[in-house]
Amino acid sequence: MAKHEYSYYPGCSSQKGASSSNLEKSVETLCEELDIKLNPIPDWNCCGASIGYAGGGELPRMTLSARNLALSEKHHPDQDVVATCAACWLNTREVQERLNHNPTLKAETNIALQSVKLEYKGNKKVRHMVEVLIEDIGYDVLGSKVKKPLEGLKIAGYVGCQTNRPFGIDGESFENPMYLDKMVETLGAEALTKYDKKVACCSGALMFSEPEKGQALVKDIIESAYDSGANMIVTPCPLCQANVEIYQDDINARYKTKFDMPVMYYSQLMDVAFGRSALDAALNGNIIQSKRLREIADK
Amino acid sequence: MTTAVNQAMVEKYKGNFLKEVTDNVEEGSWVKMCMQCGVCSGSCPLGPHWDHPPQELFMMIRANKREEVLSSTSMWMCTSCYNCVARCPRGLPITHIMHGLAHYSKRMGMKPKHQPTEQFGQMFWDNLTKKGRVNELKLGLGLYFKDGFAEGVKVSMGKQKLGLNMMKAKRMSPMEMLGGHGVKDLSGFHAMLKKAEELEAARVGENTDAK
Numbered sequence: 001m002a003k004h005e006y007s008y009y010p011g012c013s014s015q016k017g018a019s020s021s022n023l024e025k026s027v028e029t030l031c032e033e034l035d036i037k038l039n040p041i042p043d044w045n046c047c048g049a050s051i052g053y054a055g056g057g058e059l060p061r062m063t064l065s066a067r068n069l070a071l072s073e074k075h076h077p078d079q080d081v082v083a084t085c086a087a088c089w090l091n092t093r094e095v096q097e098r099l100n101h102n103p104t105l106k107a108e109t110n111i112a113l114q115s116v117k118l119e120y121k122g123n124k125k126v127r128h129m130v131e132v133l134i135e136d137i138g139y140d141v142l143g144s145k146v147k148k149p150l151e152g153l154k155i156a157g158y159v160g161c162q163t164n165r166p167f168g169i170d171g172e173s174f175e176n177p178m179y180l181d182k183m184v185e186t187l188g189a190e191a192l193t194k195y196d197k198k199v200a201c202c203s204g205a206l207m208f209s210e211p212e213k214g215q216a217l218v219k220d221i222i223e224s225a226y227d228s229g230a231n232m233i234v235t236p237c238p239l240c241q242a243n244v245e246i247y248q249d250d251i252n253a254r255y256k257t258k259f260d261m262p263v264m265y266y267s268q269l270m271d272v273a274f275g276r277s278a279l280d281a282a283l284n285g286n287i288i289q290s291k292r293l294r295e296i297a298d299k
Numbered sequence: 300m301t302t303a304v305n306q307a308m309v310e311k312y313k314g315n316f317l318k319e320v321t322d323n324v325e326e327g328s329w330v331k332m333c334m335q336c337g338v339c340s341g342s343c344p345l346g347p348h349w350d351h352p353p354q355e356l357f358m359m360i361r362a363n364k365r366e367e368v369l370s371s372t373s374m375w376m377c378t379s380c381y382n383c384v385a386r387c388p389r390g391l392p393i394t395h396i397m398h399g400l401a402h403y404s405k406r407m408g409m410k411p412k413h414q415p416t417e418q419f420g421q422m423f424w425d426n427l428t429k430k431g432r433v434n435e436l437k438l439g440l441g442l443y444f445k446d447g448f449a450e451g452v453k454v455s456m457g458k459q460k461l462g463l464n465m466m467k468a469k470r471m472s473p474m475e476m477l478g479g480h481g482v483k484d485l486s487g488f489h490a491m492l493k494k495a496e497e498l499e500a501a502r503v504g505e506n507t508d509a510k
Contacts, residue, residue, distance in 0.1 A: 012427070012432045012433040012435070012480070013433070013435065015432070015480050016472070016480075017469060017470070017471065017472025017474060017475060018435055018470065018471075018472075018480075019435055019465070019470045019471065020470070021469060021470055022468070022469075022470065043482050043483050043484055044482075045427075045431040045432060045482050045488060046427040046431060046432050046433050048424075048427065049423065049427075049433075050378075050379035051379075051416070051419065051420045051423050051424075052420070052423060052424050052427065053325075053398035053399075053401060053402050053420065054401065054402070054405070054416070054417055054419075054420025054421045054423070054424060055420060055421045055423070055424025055425060055428070056402075056424050056428075057325075057402055057406075057495075057496065057499045058325040058399065058402075058499065059495045059496075059498055059499040060492050060495040060496050060499065062495075063491055063492065063495040064492075067488070067491060108495070108498045108499075108502075109495070111494060111498060112491050112492070112494040112495040112498065113491060114494075115487055115490035115491040115493075115494050116484060116487040116488065116490070116491050117487075161378075161379070161380040161381055161382070162379070162380075162381065165380065165381035165382060165384065165385040166381045166384045166385055166392075166394075174385040174386075200344065201344035201378050201380035201382070203344070203345075203378050204378040204379055204380065205378070205379075205416075205419070205420075205423070206345070206376075206378050206416055208419050208439075208442055209415040209416040209418070209419035209420075209442075210345075210415055210416060213345055213348060217344055246461060246464065246465065247461075249460065249461070250461075284468065284469075285468045285469060285470060286468065287464045287465070287467075287468055
């Protein structure tokens with residue numbers, strides 16, 4: 001039996017062939033290393049993300065996360081819910097708080113849930129994978145697992161929005177959270193703590209509907225990383241990762257820049273530092289490769 | 300086109316849009332707490348693009364500018380970054396109020412025309428509710444083709460390299476066209492959402508009953 005077990009909410013973008021399947025793969029590897037077992041919530045559904053409000057009213061959106069929570073309560077009663085995606089985590093945690101503070105909404109949600117023969121109680125702890133690493137595993141254990149320190153990497157830690165606000169990680173500030181920098185340093189890389197776009201917005205779902213406005217925000221996020229001397233951006237958020245990585249060609253065309261900045265997940269860095277292969281760290285899931293990280297992985 | 304429920308709301312709340320928002324908009328009861336400091340507007344990543352930034356919307360609600368508020372493109376500029384929520388000295392859940400106002404404007408049939416985030420948001424909701432999970436490929440293609448076939452082909456050609464990059468990285472799969480991911484208990488899932496929609500419509504509807 002694994003040392004740590006959780007009720008896992010993977011989310012749509014982590015599925016096979018979806019936009020953050022590399023996050024999923026790298027977290028799987030990380031969990032092998034740290035003796036963590038993630039039990040997927042059976043038959044989970046989408047959380048509605050941040051843009052669902054256009055079509056979904058308050059109650060239908062709440063019901064989405066309530067179904068996932070009720071399934072977790074039923075199948076994994078003694079395990080905390082853990083999500084790797086910022087929006088999945090935020091929505092699930094937020095819905096639980098709001099339902100537990102509003103008896104009318106909670107009662108109506110439970111009427112809707114009768115259609116799927118479930119009942120929502122609201123007694124789960126909803127956590128982000130980063131919280132598991134910091135609080136249940138700890139920096140010391142993470143540091144002790146390092147076999148290949150990530151020397152030569154200068155990393156801009158891009159925390160983004162939804163892993164940071166409105167909940168954030170316990171003990172961290174909204175304006176300048178330090179945990180990502182601490183993780184980076186634990187792995188033997190250099191954390192660029194003065195990176196000033198650490199908690200800036202990547203435009204989220206508006207990258208799709210308002211590409212000009214979105215790309216203007218991402219341009220600043222990448223430019224600031226170059227200005228800080230970074231050779232890599234690292235982030236915990238799947239939408240931040242995608243928005244900052246995959247439109248660099250478009251941004252270069254629009255702004256006459258020459259951006260070629262790798263954007264990795266914290267989990268990929270950990271996998272490599274813990275001695276796992278490029279394949280296990282899902283480095284091939286990135287469009288812009290970091291030569292230095294690959295060299296360390298292949299060493 | 301405005302809806303029947305819109306007409307009923309206008310009649311019921313005549314001259315008191317703040318009360319209408321308090322009663323019917325998600326987290327709308329917080330609007331009266333705004334003290335007009337403007338920190339929300341200054342904290343918004345898309346701040347310069349709002350016709351009326353949040354604090355201005357809140358004042359307009361109090362001033363009964365019903366039509367101007369509900370037909371505004373402003374709330375559709377929200378990226379859900381929660382910066383305003385984190386910084387608001389009065390603790391207003393501004394992000395949720397913006398989502399709530401945007402949804403309510405649709406319910407009243409007063410949404411702005413051709414607003415891209417409104418259109419994309421509706422596509423996203425339809426996509427996720429169809430099978431219970433988002434189909435990213437169909438969502439992306441739907442977005443490219445939203446302005447007709449010819450425009451869609453043009454946009455898709457422009458996005459060809461991005462698509463190939465994503466497929467090469469195994470982060471986009473053509474297999475998603477054939478069904479794709481979804482929940483197993485789909486009929487239960489649909490019944491659950493239908494029930495939730497009915498309950499919510501009934502709650503808003505009750506507020507339009509002449510008393």
